[in-house]
Amino acid sequence: MLTVAGLANGTPSSPFRWPINDAGASPAVVPASNRLIPLELPPFATAEQAAAAALRRRARRTADNHRDRSRRCSASLDQLVAPRGSNDRRRPRLERRLQVVRLYLGFFEREPDPLGVKYWFDEVERGVSLDIVASSFAIASEFERGQTVPDGEFIDAAYERILDRAPDEPGRAYWLAQLGSGLDRGQMLILFSESAEHVAKTRIQANLLAITFGMLERPVTASERSEFGNIVASSGASGLAAHLAGSADYDTRHHPR
Numbered sequence: 457m458l459t460v461a462g463l464a465n466g467t468p469s470s471p472f473r474w475p476i477n478d479a480g481a482s483p484a485v486v487p488a489s490n491r492l493i494p495l496e497l498p499p500f501a502t503a504e505q506a507a508a509a510a511l512r513r514r515a516r517r518t519a520d521n522h523r524d525r526s527r528r529c530s531a532s533l534d535q536l537v538a539p540r541g542s543n544d545r546r547r548p549r550l551e552r553r554l555q556v557v558r559l560y561l562g563f564f565e566r567e568p569d570p571l572g573v574k575y576w577f578d579e580v581e582r583g584v585s586l587d588i589v590a591s592s593f594a595i596a597s598e599f600e601r602g603q604t605v606p607d608g609e610f611i612d613a614a615y616e617r618i619l620d621r622a623p624d625e626p627g628r629a630y631w632l633a634q635l636g637s638g639l640d641r642g643q644m645l646i647l648f649s650e651s652a653e654h655v656a657k658t659r660i661q662a663n664l665l666a667i668t669f670g671m672l673e674r675p676v677t678a679s680e681r682s683e684f685g686n687i688v689a690s691s692g693a694s695g696l697a698a699h700l701a702g703s704a705d706y707d708t709r710h711h712p713r
Contacts, residue, residue, distance in 0.1 A: 550693060552580045553666040555650065556589060561658050562618035562649045563593045573669055590649070591642030607635045611644075618648040620657075663688045664696060671700045672709060 556576045560568040568576075576589055605613070611631045615623040623631075631644060648654060655662075664684040668676045676684060687696045700706050 549581065550666060550670070552586070553577055553670055554662050555586050555646075556580060557662045557666045557669075558649045558654060558658055559586075559590060559593055559645070561662060562654060563645065565617050567661075567665060567675070568669070570669070570673070570675055573665075574673065577670070586646055587640070587642055589642075590646045591640060594641040594645055607632055610641060611635075614645060614648050618645070618654050619651070660685050660688045663693045667693055667696045667700065671697065672705055 556573065557568060560566065560573065580586065580589065608628070611623060611628055614631075615621060615627075635641065635644065664676060664681070664687075667688075668674070668680075668684065684696055684699075687699055691698075
């Protein structure tokens with residue numbers, strides 16, 4: 457420890473440094489007096505001006521955030537219930553859920569069970585692609601009954617289950633060639649499930665299931681099916697979402713007392 461004697465409080469002193477090593481001592485080093493280094497804040501002349509500009513920027517950002525929140529709050533209910541993202545992280549959440557429901561309706565020829573559909577909703581929500589969902593369905597025992605079927609039988613089953621008809625010969629030959637060229641069965645089934653034919657056939661059913669599962673986290677009851685279907689038919693997904701958002705069931709589930 458270095459002790460320096462002769463210093464008094466409030467009395468200026470000059471610091472010194474006297475390096476000593478094995479080679480001896482060097483001359484004492486007395487630093488030059490402190491110099492004020494001008495603070496350069498282009499394009500601002502002073503720190504006060506720079507701080508004022510920063511405050512103005514912050515105020516603008518705050519106002520922009522308020523406008524963004526207002527825009528989000530005024531978005532349609534189906535987008536609020538199902539905001540953003542996608543399998544490629546761009547599609548709205550509702551569309552991803554509709555894709556999952558359509559896969560159930562097409563592959564298994566039944567409505568989803570609550571636990572199964574919740575699992576897949578959560579999976580696509582965290583970024584799992586629809587390809588993976590479809591491939592999982594394609595190899596499920598419920599679809600192929602635990603057996604690997606030939607491509608031709610798989611195509612026939614896809615037509616029957618998803619499109620409710622037998623394949624025409626050109627169509628069957630086309631899909632045989634596609635699978636033979638490396639198309640994944642899951643990808644083929646997505647193309648069937650998302651075809652205009654299947655989307656139109658399942659429009660009301662898929663929307664009422666996706667909205668009800670998404671908002672109430674339960675299946676549609678027998679008494680609700682006709683009512684909800686009529687709402688989707690007349691007002692679309694946003695109409696059903698608005699209806700459910702004002703229900704006691706939704707309030708109890710999401711705003712428990």
